[in-house]
Each structure stands twice: as C-alpha cells, then as structure tokens.
Amino acid sequence: MARAPRSARLLAGLFATAGVAHFAAPRQFDAIVPRSLPGSARTWTYVSGAAELGLAAAVALPATRRLGGLAAAAFFTAVFPANVKMARDWKERPAPLKAVAYARLPLQAPLVGWALKVAADARP
Template identity: 65%
Template structure:
C-alpha cells in the first residue's frame, strides 16, 4: 500500500470515528452548532455526521478519493464556525477545557492541508 493510500485511510478513519460520534453522543455536537444556522441543532449534528461518514467512504475508495479529498478540505473549512463557537462558549470553563477548545481552532489548518495533500497525491 502506498504512503498516500495509507494517509487517505488514516484520514478516513478519523472522519468515520467523528461521524459515528455525532450519532453516539449528539448533545456535545448540538451545543457547537452556531445559532445563525436555520433549523434545529440536532439536524445539523446528524447532517454533519452523515457527511463525515460519506467523506470517509469516499476517501477509502481509490475511484472517489480525489474528489472526496477536495470535499473533505471544504468540509473542514465549513465546520470552523462550530469550533469558534465552542471556544467562545467554553471561555469560562477550566484551563484544560479552554485549551482543548482553543486548540481545535488552529487544528483545522493541518486537517485542510492533509485532505488537500491526499487529493493532490491521488492525481
């Protein structure tokens, strides 16, 4: 298995785990849905979970990997407002909780670059 395929499978595993978590523990995700989005937070949580599972499947399949990698990069950029909301909402929590919330913000950059790299490597 090539290095790029291993990288794609690793990212697919991360997305699949996150996708399952959206259904197993939805309340924690509901709380991060920005208020400006229409509809219920649970709908957004479930839609996000489905998207993550679909992206994971797309990354795992060589035929759809390039398109899925690009979509994954866009997805990671799209969920950034939820991470900002979480950091804002957690500003009064313990230092450890704040560190987790604030640490998620710059984490989006390497995730986006990782997904883009998979898309380029599969070209």
C-alpha cells in the same frame, strides 16, 4: 482493489469515527452548532455526521479519493465556525477544557492541508 495509502486510510478513519460519534453522542455536537443556522441543532449534528461518514467512504475508495479529499478540505473549512463557537462558549471552563477548545482553532489549517494532500496524491 488497491490498498489505500496510509494517509488516506487515517483520514477516512478520522471521518468515520467522528461521523459515528455524531450519532452515538449527539448532544456534545448540538452544543457547538452556530445559532445562526436555520433549523434545529440536532438536525445539523446528524447532517454533519452523515457527511463525515460519506467523506470517510469517499476518501477510502480509490475511485472517489481525489474528489473526497477536496470535499474533506471544504468540510473542514465549513465547520470552522462551530470551533469558534466552542472556543467562545468554553472561555469560562477550567483551563484544560479551554485549552482543548482553543487548540481546535489552529488545527483546522493542517486538517485542510491533509485533505488537500490526500486529494493531490490520489491517482486520476
């Protein structure tokens, strides 16, 4: 099997790390699940963690990299409301924490772009 390009490996690593974190420390993710979603926050935390693990595998494997990159871009877009909720909820936190919450908002755009680039660079 051919080795994945560096960008795809890094994106897969990001998703794998985040996916594991959803199961290892779910409470921090529960807190940013939008209240408008049906069901429990913990369920959404586990579902999104499992999705991230699946995306890590899809991006890592050449046969699924293109679809995985497209799905990753969609995922980054879909979780944006959680980042908005975090920024709103953290507006009264100390400045460094508030900065982290606000910095996540514009970070979504380059993450979507990165995922689309991985998809575009994948060999058909």
